[in-house]
Amino acid sequence: MTAPPRLLAAIFDMDGTLVDNMRFHSEAWVSISRRLGVEATAERFEREFAGKKNEEIFPLLLGRPVPSEELALLALEKETHYRTLYTPHLALMRGAEDFIARLRAAEVRLAVATASPTENRQLVLDGLGIRSTFARVVGAEEVVHGKPAPDIFLAAARDIGVEPAACVVFEDALNGIRAARAAGMMAVGITSTTPPELLREAGAHWTAPDFASLPPELEALLRTSPHGKGASREDVV
Numbered sequence: 001m002t003a004p005p006r007l008l009a010a011i012f013d014m015d016g017t018l019v020d021n022m023r024f025h026s027e028a029w030v031s032i033s034r035r036l037g038v039e040a041t042a043e044r045f046e047r048e049f050a051g052k053k054n055e056e057i058f059p060l061l062l063g064r065p066v067p068s069e070e071l072a073l074l075a076l077e078k079e080t081h082y083r084t085l086y087t088p089h090l091a092l093m094r095g096a097e098d099f100i101a102r103l104r105a106a107e108v109r110l111a112v113a114t115a116s117p118t119e120n121r122q123l124v125l126d127g128l129g130i131r132s133t134f135a136r137v138v139g140a141e142e143v144v145h146g147k148p149a150p151d152i153f154l155a156a157a158r159d160i161g162v163e164p165a166a167c168v169v170f171e172d173a174l175n176g177i178r179a180a181r182a183a184g185m186m187a188v189g190i191t192s193t194t195p196p197e198l199l200r201e202a203g204a205h206w207t208a209p210d211f212a213s214l215p216p217e218l219e220a221l222l223r224t225s226p227h228g229k230g231a232s233r234e235d236v237v
């Protein structure tokens, strides 16, 4: 890869990245699929649907267009079930607090770009008291196309005033990694949900199990930030 001029912004996916919650989403998806009489596995949600918007997932799941009123009811049912399952487990991903503090100290701009709807964002970002950490939170309803379209990451970068090539995205979903690459950003695959080799195949430059075990290349990248200690471009390649 060609090294970016600097690291100026970090854009975080929320579900599966800032928090380790994808198994609760999958459980809620499997449960609503069963009720609707559709065969669907947790793996299908994690590999094929994760990162897409609910209005994109339900028509794929049901194999037909879903009118907006029906869609709103289905989404409410799935998301309410997910929140009931996940709320007792609410916690930041391992190492996230320290890593975010380091990014802030390095004056890296921070944003969240998530396919999750408002109430899910409230649960995680307000529930953990981290919303004000981010200069911008872009949600599903603000873009027409969910991941793997680049729209949500481009919107985040635009709103925080950083060119895509100077942004690094942290993502756990294959669709999210593809979206980050389509946006022209660097991509780190967090392996909470998907094996590292699949994330790399989708385009992740690096992978890590969590924020406490980030690869050395990322440390070098951090040194190219406004208050980093100064790494040469070659260190990052």
Ligand SMILES: O=P(O)(O)OC[C@H]1O[C@@H](O)[C@H](O)[C@@H](O)[C@@H]1O
Pocket (backbone or CB within 6 Å): 013, 014, 015, 016, 025, 045, 049, 050, 051, 052, 054, 057, 113, 114, 115, 116, 117, 120, 173
């Ligand atoms: O973009 P994020 O934060 O990974 O959110 C994705 C999730 O958003 C949820 O609302 C969907 O129901 C999930 O199936 C989806 O995976």
